Amino acid sequence: MLTLSPTQWQELAKHEAANFCDAVTNQLLTDRPEMASVPGRQVISNRMRSAYTYAWELGYSSTPHVTKLMYLAADAPEFFREPNIDKQLRKPGYPPEQRLDDYLAAVNYTIKGMKAWQP
Known part of the structure; x- marks a missing residue:
């Protein structure tokens, strides 16, 4: 059985994260x-x-949610660092994926309301 040191695990995790990010970018x-x-x-x-x-x-543990956040950041860099958005995405008591879903639902609701309001 293969045994890795903590440093080796960190390097492996870093490599896997880089591969994942490259794949989503592609x-x-x-x-x-x-x-x-x-x-x-x-x-x-x-x-x-x-x-x-x-x-x-x-x-985050859901790959689709991580990917969704990454896609959003491609168009709106660091949007999640905006204080009000960051606060919403860090709200305690809910899984992080649910907080993202709730935030995006509110954004979509607002956009639909704006479209309905246009003359």
């Missing part, structure tokens, strides 16, 4: 190739890695 750029040139692959990758780190800090 997926986004396949869906939206125009972003590869503006703002550019490296910028998108950095935004997505930042979102991944944030999701990890909050304890």
